[in-house]
Amino acid sequence: MNKEKIIEGLLKLSASITILTTIGILYVLLSESISFFKEVSILEFLTDKEWTPLFVNKHFGILPLVMGTLLTTFIAVSVAIPIGITIAIYLSEYAPNKFRKIVKPLLEILAAVPTIVYGFFALVVVTPFLQSFIPGMSGFNSLSAGIVMGIMIIPYVSSLSEDALRAVPKALRNASFGMGATRLQTAFKVMVPAASSGIIVSIILAFSRAIGETMIVAIAAGQQPRLTLNPLVPIETITAYIVQVSLGDVAHGSLEYKTIFAAGITLFLFTFILNNISYYIRKKFKEQYE
């Protein structure tokens, strides 16, 4: 048989493995959640304000977990977006080339630190530090988990936004300078608007990364599903709940066990929607410049 054909077959096989894996994951998620929803109504799942599947008095309202996830996510992105975009603008519009070439890879190391390290950093450094001037703050809370998660996400925002800013034709920057604009005016009136789709994509990716982040929140934010916006008390995120059940002694096939699939598919929906939005924006952006 022809060597080329064998290689082509191997390439196709490796490509199809990723697709098959995705389909497999979706299948398991869906089938387990369907059997979950046979026992718990979707209405209860979406409206009940308590999530206590592991207790005697069982409630199956996903809202507290969603709230916990959104709370930590918003804290994280409100740290990551302003800092990340400021860094991106500084690196692309102000920093000398040599400096940028050293700093950018260094920043990306932040994303390479294992998340469990961040989790402990949040728990044993940031929380005690915050407690020293926020009396009454719990040992587990969404604030320090969110802040540390935000630090972890900074390079996602800064790196992608900087790429987007650098992709803007140099001629636009020259045109603006030539009109007598300062660097600051050029950055905010020309470069950022021209790179806006790329910057928005980086923001969405940051959201998506924060929603899916597991270790930091599992370690530092607590395991108490709670419908609250208070960042100082223990909460539980969807991901942290899945970890808790997976590691616990819940019987396979039980209703408690199936809850993690229902939680999982909720999480999947969030990130799936965000990914699609960013895909759509990226596609539109391409059309604009062609």
Add this chain to the structure above:
Amino acid sequence: MKNKLEAKNVSVFYDDFQALNNINMSFEENAVTALIGPSGCGKSTYLRLFNRMNDYIESFRLEGEILIDKKNIYNKNIIVEDLRKNIGMVFQKPNPFPKSIFENVAYGLRIQGIKNKAILRIKVRKALQQAALWDEVKNDLDKSALTLSGGQQQRLCIARTLAVEPSIVLMDEPTSALDPIATAKVEKLIYELKKEYTIIIVTHNMQQAKRISDYTAFFYMGDLIEYNKTEHIFTNPTHDRTQNYITGRFG
């Protein structure tokens, strides 16, 4: 005749490479001066000295003085942004911002802090009329500038430059990316503009220099070889090298 600009003993270096060698030259007000010469002769570097666009090149170093209205624009107390409001620049490739036609022309005005909509409208209209583009776009001012043709985009960039009412306009091969019809329109425009502006234009097109300029300077390897009235340069050049270049024997 009044001298608007003057280069005094100007040399430019990029690290160890010398791009311009001791240039002395003055430019007449309300005239078009063409800078010609083969690629790499330093004419674009020279043009960009007048609005300090070379400042962004890290290895750039200047010796000598550039005087505008008798003032050295490389003096420490000169604010580059203010300088550029008086000296517009049109680039080689049309580079409109990805904004509306109106916002493109209004850009420099907004930079200067003009917010009054009526004033903006009047000035934008005037600039578009000067750039001979008004009739073509007057109903589409809110459309993206990127929808215009290449020639229209370049005239838009000229309008954007004129809107802030500079006294000098620098043009770096403004028609090299345009077709002959669009080129003719831009050339006619340049000819009109010299009544109000002092224009310096870099061009690779000998015929263009001949058609639109009052004075022509020929550069070669960083040296100013010959500078004279355009008719003189093209009919009776003093140097052999100029003669060879304008007749197309090298370049």
